[in-house]
Ligand SMILES: Nc1ncnc2c1ncn2[C@@H]1O[C@H](COP(=O)(O)OP(=O)(O)O)[C@@H](O)[C@H]1O
Ligand SMILES: Nc1ncnc2c1ncn2[C@@H]1O[C@H](COP(=O)(O)OP(=O)(O)O)[C@@H](O)[C@H]1O
Ligand SMILES: [Mg+2]
Ligand SMILES: [Mg+2]
Ligand SMILES: [Mg+2]
């Protein structure tokens with residue numbers, strides 16, 4: 001998979017546009033089982049990435065990913081900032097300039113593990129890990145971009161009946177059941193944005 | 204011991220004057236092993252009592268004592284406010300209008316027990332209880348006012364080598380050793396003031 | 407009606423900031439009041455203001471009081487004892503950290519939990 | 535030089551008020567810095583500001599960081615990882631309540647205790 005500068009730029013723009021379009025939805029999900037700032041936090045983070053799109057896209061893939069992670073860490077401000085930041089930082093460390101599919105799947109798995117370590121969490125606790133984990137599995141199984149986007153969306157939906165065991169939603173105990181996790185939703189949106197761009201290219 | 208309205212007034216005035224005269228000293232003691240507000244807290248409390256001296260002195264002894272306690276509780280603002288307040292409130296509940304020496308000693312012991320309950324504390328922890336306890340014993344032994352004042356002053360001195368186990372001074376651990384406890388000092392001052400007035404009367 | 411939350415800090419800023427954090431989590435679903443500072447406006451607490459705060463956050467389901475250090479606790483105990491007898495049993499001081507406890511207690515209260523449950527959830531924080 | 539104290543709250547008011555309480559107890563004997571609020575000034579935390587606070591309260595004896603809820607902790611972890619390597623080992627996050635922990639940790643630090651001792655004393659609060 002050749003991800004050149006133009007494609008890197010399109011990926012950044014698409015992620016930022018998707019977050020922008022769903023900012024209110026993320027806010028509402030976080031209002032239901034958190035403090036209501038996940039929409040603004042994600043938007044602040046990806047707006048900052050977009051503001052540096054030229055500089056980021058000009059760098060080779062690993063540096064671009066690390067730059068995105070750094071930018072998210074420094075701008076988001078919530079519990080999810082270091083989690084998204086860690087994901088991109090570690091993905092950038094794991095990949096070389098032209099990762100093949102297997103290398104990408106392995107890098108994704110490594111970045112996910114770093115997120116779990118940062119959050120002291122694991123799948124099943126109603127967090128963004130509940131999206132990352134099935135996506136990681138689908139990547140390893142050579143799923144298409146469209147298929148991966150579907151897996152991510154379904155995984156976010158699957159957090160609805162879960163009880164939160166990490167983050168603020170855990171304060172609500174059983175009342176966290178019946179709502180989609182905001183971080184799971186935002187992860188599915190970011191993954192969906194990336195897949196939409198890649199589906200339009202070679203795949 | 205007949206404590207008439209004029210005497211009640213003189214007791215209030217003497218307590219307030221003593222606190223006023225030693226405000227800075229109490230502040231400095233509390234700066235050394237606490238937050239430095241014990242002088243201003245005591246002054247605020249006894250100034251408030253002094254401001255109501257007429258009304259308080261006009262009431263029978265039990266009501267006057269309860270009124271003093273209530274005033275201290277409502278004005279002092281530190282950990283010692285509820286402790287001094289409880290002391291006077293309970294003493295007022297325990298005594299009748301003309302307590303004899305035995306009744307006074309019993310009332311003092313009961314008020315001290317209420318302070319200990321309020322503070323979840325006991326003598327030996329470097330607090331005002333380390334003054335109240337020997338004074339209570341001296342009262343039961345029929346000590347003169349001058350003798351009781353001496354017991355109180357010595358008891359305050361005796362807190363210097365103690366390690367604090369209650370209140371903020373406890374945060375300092377072993378470093379609380381070598382300083383007089385501010386609350387023990389203020390208790391000895393109040394008791395000294397009362398004894399000075401009573402020594403000048405029948406005793 | 408949900409259990410009310412009362413925040414009693416030595417510092418007016420801590421009290422107000424903790425209340426902001428509570429409101430962000432639970433909106434208006436929980437009666438909430440806060441107080442900080444002594445009678446002269448310095449760091450400390452005031453029984454009169456604590457009483458006002460308890461009454462302001464009063465709920466028939468009771469109120470949970472969150473305090474920081476020693477004086478805030480003893481002054482809150484005094485305030486509770488001064489409540490009318492029928493309210494006294496329904497005001498409890500949590501053995502929990504003031505900021506973290508207020509947010510957790512309020513989240514629990516917003517779900518309609520009993521006073522005993524709200525207190526238990528806050529108190530658990532101290533034993534983790 | 536005494537261990538420094540860093541207070542990281544979601545709320546700027548909580549952070550400032552807790553710092554007031556610390557200063558009242560220990561005066562200037564302990565390096566102290568605080569931060570609260572996200573990049574936009576809302577309730578939250580900012581890695582950049584946490585880094586600034588750690589550097590402002592820096593002591594060769596190390597700094598103890600007090601945090602309130604989840605995001606304050608993870609953002610403080612990120613900030614610590616961004617410190618120059620020689621500082622990284624000497625910045626620790628206490629597992630203690632933010633306000634009570636800051637006062638206790640500062641009182642301990644003011645006596646010249648090591649970073650490990652300051653952290654241990656603060657952490658004890660959570661297990662009482
Ligand atoms: N410890 C954790 N581990 C994994 N994910 C977490 C953790 N804490 C929070 N999250 C994720 O972050 C999301 C909330 O993000 P955000 O609103 O930015 O954080 P905050 O709770 O600080 O406001 C949650 O929906 C969840 O998916
Ligand atoms: N739990 C307690 N039991 C008994 N006495 C106490 C207790 N806590 C504090 N004190 C007394 O109160 C004094 C401090 O009073 P003050 O400065 O008004 O309180 P604060 O610590 O709230 O500033 C201490 O010197 C001690 O004698
Ligand atoms: Mg949130
Ligand atoms: Mg938040
Ligand atoms: Mg004091």
Ligand SMILES: [Mg+2]
Nearest residue numbers: 238240281450
């Ligand atoms: Mg005080």
